Amino acid sequence: MDRAKYLELDKIFHPHNVAVIGASQFGDIASLALLSTKIKDRVYFVNPKYSEIYGRKCYASILDIPDPVDYAIFGINAKFVPDVLADCIKKGVRAAHIYTSGFSETGLPEAIELERKVKRIAEGKIRLIGPNCFGIYCPESGLAIVPESLEQEGNVGVITQSGSVAESFSYFGKTKNLKFSKVISYGNAIDLDCTDFLEYLADDPQTKVIALYIEGSRDGERLKRALKYASAKKPIVAIKGGLTENGSRVATSHTAAMTGTPELWKSLFKQCGVIQVNSYDEMVNAVMAFSYLNLPAGNRVSILSNSGGFSVIQTDLCHAEGIEVPKFTDGTIKQLRQLVPLAGTIIGNPLDAWPVYYKIYEKEGNLADIIGILGADKNIDMLVVQFDQFRYIRRMRQSEAGEHTRTLTEVMLTGMQHVRDVIGKPVIACVVIDPFLEDDEDRECNLMMKNVFEQNNFPVYPSLDAGIKAVSKLFKYASMHVADK
């Protein structure tokens, strides 16, 4: 994008001083969020009802703040927005994030008129984000969406018309081991729009992958240019919300967006090389893969498994996702036969071989070596390592199950690192936990393994289905874009 415009947006993401207008001490997420980040000493509260909030001075008006303010967050009733916006302009605020809802998304004529008025007041004088949105999370500057946002910076950019999607990404960063460059919730988009943020994140050197949730656009041609520009530079994983008649009805009530037919959007994303997904989980899982992994050379995966039945189901699933689970070479089979017992196992791809999860004490020929063999096969482009074994280990090892799992984790990690760092192929882990499992030992051992793999920068998924769908997106992006480069 134009350098001047890039710098204008970059300044918005990195304000010096921030005012929260309509701050309160009770359930005010914006205030809570900012007080936990590096910007906390440069936050000013504004609310004529209070003189103090969280032990800090609270001003009656933004005009009373003695220092300059370049970014304002509006958490006030919609009807007060025009006057307060005029104050902000007087104060020299560069950009305002209007959290407030109750504008065109309600469908009410007076609310639509109010939104038009806000737009007119702002035009040429102040940039707006929203209304009806969660605004910006930028760990580098300290802007935050939820109090639980991680302070660490990362490479994931999120642009979303839905506040909940922004909130979920921000809140679950820790759980998913996702770290962000910028998360942007832009709501009704009366000024800054999806296309502005797409062009900005395309040029942002910190952003490696972009997650996009969009319900509609006011300028299809500009959106198309922005999508093409950005997706040529980095992967975009996108959900178009409101693809169906009823979904579209809901989207219109949500952000008053102009929608369009499902076919139109599907074709737009395809033309622009954007990866379209249909669920939030699928988007998050794909983003995790892009954040941590290099692109694979092809679509052929090998899977370490521990169940014949699930290996069969998973192989079918891979096929449905455009991933192949090819036969190993004779050389690989021969090597595996020397290390894996025959009865109750399937020496092939997937390698269904529960006994290998007990081959962890040998110096040579242990599970690390077996994982290395799976990754080295010349028919293979990616490796998926699975653990769904704790209850079996506990039946076998009883009180030593925890210790066994710790050693196993180290051995698996050695194999995975070898495949990723020495052989040079993408590796993911699936550490299977049922979300409702009430078994502390089982949960703790699985979470320990998950955390060790994540600390070593592997994406970890709670089911093989989720992992397969995620790696399939790596290949999809590679097949759409790598030839161009």
Place this chain on the structure above:
Amino acid sequence: MDRAKYLELDKIFHPHNVAVIGASQFGDIASLALLSTKIKDRVYFVNPKYSEIYGRKCYASILDIPDPVDYAIFGINAKFVPDVLADCIKKGVRAAHIYTSGFSETGLPEAIELERKVKRIAEGKIRLIGPNCFGIYCPESGLAIVPESLEQEGNVGVITQSGSVAESFSYFGKTKNLKFSKVISYGNAIDLDCTDFLEYLADDPQTKVIALYIEGSRDGERLKRALKYASAKKPIVAIKGGLTENGSRVATSHTAAMTGTPELWKSLFKQCGVIQVNSYDEMVNAVMAFSYLNLPAGNRVSILSNSGGFSVIQTDLCHAEGIEVPKFTDGTIKQLRQLVPLAGTIIGNPLDAWPVYYKIYEKEGNLADIIGILGADKNIDMLVVQFDQFRYIRRMRQSEAGEHTRTLTEVMLTGMQHVRDVIGKPVIACVVIDPFLEDDEDRECNLMMKNVFEQNNFPVYPSLDAGIKAVSKLFKYASMHVADK
């Protein structure tokens, strides 16, 4: 099925005395499993290596057991199976479950020949389950597959060619609140086959729904008759493992099954009114719905949500699953407008209205009443209630978040019971927890809610996606079968 054959099978599922041949004290799941059920005093261990196991006498041969034995479990090396089988016949054993693998599934000529020999020895003298399988879990009689199996009886029947699928159903019964009539893992099926078990569970008065995992069949016509017979009586949720070329290759290594084209299986299931699914989770989730709910009158669902963006995605997802999310009647909208604040909500279907999760202390017009209004709408056949709110409640209520969630749970339950028991429409709950979430308070509050709903016989799902896919199967079965009845 033929009454004599039904009774023969029913006796196999309810043995008087059981021998575990090849029992040991170390990691022997069969012995561990049986010792935790009501059959425990009628279990005999056989292994010439030991004189005692788990403090019980261990016999060198089944012929040494002083009492009669009618069911034997083989956990011995494949090569010993023929001789031990001959001993069992001599002892008068009615049926043997051959756990042992290393037969035709290996593809080795000598193993295939061994399997033929076993079949010849048994023919007409003893019934066989397996080889290469986990056998039977029948809470009523005490047969069990894993030591963690619930003792409570239920209405879910499982027939699976994969031992892991049987193990997973049995182990996760507690987590999923699934209770079983019979779980059957039948492996290579050299005698009793899928069709026998289908006909048996079709006639079994305790079984309300059947989960089926099948890799192949030796008699397509008989299978078709059995599927038609059973699915006319109760829903069958089926996975055909090995639908793709590579999946089929893996299936052949797994249970040596004759497979077939994906189109052939798809058409077979459709003709027989069987609900085909592609993943294990999808199967479990559908089975939960059938186990607890009556069939809906149609495919129209109302959703209680707390996010605009997710409401939009979920409405699209419903459409993809054959479920409609219709507009409410004007009367419903009018009633909701009186109870739900306008700003930041969407008064429609889905009802995206986070403030209602705080309307729990009013005597009238609280969340229970709102849920009742959603369920009463005449455009609606089913209700989906969602909770993904704990982190928001904690930000608002802080130290009182747990207490708030307990009251909320009671209020939601009142509304859900009204819709199910008074209005008479199926209701599911989605209590959203990320499997990797490491936040004890969040987990505990969500699990508390989940457990309360389950104690009141509602199926509970960890995500709305999972719940929607499950209820869509209710409608699918109803549309295929109800007209016939």
